[in-house]
Amino acid sequence: MANSSPSSVNKHISETSSRCRTECVATAHNFEVTEYSLLEGMGIDKFVSSSTFSVGGYDWNIRIYPDGWNWKEEDKGAYMSVFLRICSKPTTGVKVKYTFSLLEKDGKVSCLYSETHTFQSGFWGCPKFIEKSKLKELLSRNDDCFTLRCVLTVMKEPRTEDVSTVIVQVPQSNLHTHFVNMLKDGEGMDVTFSVGGQQFSAHRCVLAARSLVFKAELFGQMKETAMKHIKIDDMDPSVFEALLHFIYTDSLPSDSDLDRNVELQHLLVAADRYGLDQLKAMCEGKLCQKIDVQTVATTLALAEQHHAAQHKDACLRHLSSQEVLRAVKETDGFKHLTASCPWIMMDILEKVAPPSGA
The missing domain is CATH 3.30.710.10 (Potassium Channel Kv1.1; Chain A)
Known part of the structure; x- marks a missing residue:
C-alpha cells in the first residue's frame, strides 16, 4: 500500500466554519432615595420600589427593604436589603448580570454587590447589602440621602452562524x-x-x-x-x-x-x-x-488676518528669541506687520524671553 504524507492528504480538503455569537444589552438605572430615615421602622419585608425601566426587551425595577427581607430572628433589622425584580413574564429564563452600587453625594461608591442570575419571575438580590450601622454613618454625611445605581446587562440567547471562508479582495477606493x-x-x-x-x-x-x-x-x-x-x-x-x-x-x-x-x-x-x-x-x-527671518513677519500677519491659529502660534514661537526678533525688525515684512496688525505686538512681547538680569 502506498504511503501518503499528511501534507498531501490535507492539501485538497475543503473547509467550512461556524461561529457562536452571544450578544448582550446593558443599561444603568439610578434610584435616588431622599430623607431615608423616615423609611426606617416600616417593618420586615416592607419595601420601596424604583420606577420601571426596560433593558433587553424586559421591564425591571429595584426594591429597597429598609428593615431587611425575610430575616432570621438574630439578624432582624440589622441590614438594608436590595433586590432586582423582573416585571415582565418571560417565556424562558432571562440570564442577566447586575451590579448594585451605593453612591454618596460626591459620587463615591460606599457599597458594591454584583451577581449573575437567570430570572424566570420574581426578584433576586442581596439580603445583607449594607449594615444599618454603616448606612447610618453614610446618611449623616450625605444629608440623609443616597443613590442606588444598578447596572444591568441582559444576555441574549447564543446563536450559531455559518462563517464564509471565501475572502474577497476589495479594491482601494x-x-x-x-x-x-x-x-x-x-x-x-x-x-x-x-x-x-x-x-x-x-x-x-x-x-x-x-x-x-x-x-x-x-x-x-x-x-x-x-x-x-x-x-x-x-x-x-x-x-x-x-x-x-x-x-x-x-x-x-x-x-x-x-x-x-x-x-x-x-x-x-x-x-x-x-x-x-x-x-x-x-x-x-x-x-x-x-518660517525664517525673512518670512516670519509676513506670514504672521497673514495668520492673524485669516485666523490661522496653528500658523500664528508657530510664528510666535519663532519670534520668542530676542536675537531672532532683532533680525526680523529689520525686514520690510515687520514694517507691514506693525502697520496691518499693531495689536500683535502684545502677543510677541509675551513670547519673547526677558533680557538677562532684568
Missing part, C-alpha cells in the same frame, strides 16, 4: 480618480470662472457640495446663481487652479510652485475665502515648515 477625470474631461460642466484672463470650467453641484460659499453663490440668492460665467478678482489663475484641484481630489496638486512661500500664502487666503478648512490647514502645515 478610486473615487478621487473619477473626480479628476470629471475635471479633465469637462463633461457635464455648467459654470465657467474667469480668473486673471484664464477660463476654468467646473460642475456647480461639486463646488456646492464642497464649499458653503460656492453653494451660496451658485444656488442661493446671489446674482451668480443665474450666471454661467463668473469673474473672480484678486486671485492668481494658478491659485484658483490649485483650489479646483483640491475640491475635486482632496489633495494639493503636484506643482512645484506650491512649494514656494508666496503661492502657499495665496492658496491659504483662497481656502479661507471659500471656507475650505482642510485645504487651509494643509497650507498652514506647509507654511509652518518654511
Whole structure:
C-alpha cells in the first residue's frame, strides 16, 4: 500500500466554519432615595420600589427593604436589603448580570454587590447589602440621602452562524480618480470662472457640495446663481487652479510652485475665502515648515488676518528669541506687520524671553 504524507492528504480538503455569537444589552438605572430615615421602622419585608425601566426587551425595577427581607430572628433589622425584580413574564429564563452600587453625594461608591442570575419571575438580590450601622454613618454625611445605581446587562440567547471562508479582495477606493477625470474631461460642466484672463470650467453641484460659499453663490440668492460665467478678482489663475484641484481630489496638486512661500500664502487666503478648512490647514502645515527671518513677519500677519491659529502660534514661537526678533525688525515684512496688525505686538512681547538680569 502506498504511503501518503499528511501534507498531501490535507492539501485538497475543503473547509467550512461556524461561529457562536452571544450578544448582550446593558443599561444603568439610578434610584435616588431622599430623607431615608423616615423609611426606617416600616417593618420586615416592607419595601420601596424604583420606577420601571426596560433593558433587553424586559421591564425591571429595584426594591429597597429598609428593615431587611425575610430575616432570621438574630439578624432582624440589622441590614438594608436590595433586590432586582423582573416585571415582565418571560417565556424562558432571562440570564442577566447586575451590579448594585451605593453612591454618596460626591459620587463615591460606599457599597458594591454584583451577581449573575437567570430570572424566570420574581426578584433576586442581596439580603445583607449594607449594615444599618454603616448606612447610618453614610446618611449623616450625605444629608440623609443616597443613590442606588444598578447596572444591568441582559444576555441574549447564543446563536450559531455559518462563517464564509471565501475572502474577497476589495479594491482601494478610486473615487478621487473619477473626480479628476470629471475635471479633465469637462463633461457635464455648467459654470465657467474667469480668473486673471484664464477660463476654468467646473460642475456647480461639486463646488456646492464642497464649499458653503460656492453653494451660496451658485444656488442661493446671489446674482451668480443665474450666471454661467463668473469673474473672480484678486486671485492668481494658478491659485484658483490649485483650489479646483483640491475640491475635486482632496489633495494639493503636484506643482512645484506650491512649494514656494508666496503661492502657499495665496492658496491659504483662497481656502479661507471659500471656507475650505482642510485645504487651509494643509497650507498652514506647509507654511509652518518654511518660517525664517525673512518670512516670519509676513506670514504672521497673514495668520492673524485669516485666523490661522496653528500658523500664528508657530510664528510666535519663532519670534520668542530676542536675537531672532532683532533680525526680523529689520525686514520690510515687520514694517507691514506693525502697520496691518499693531495689536500683535502684545502677543510677541509675551513670547519673547526677558533680557538677562532684568
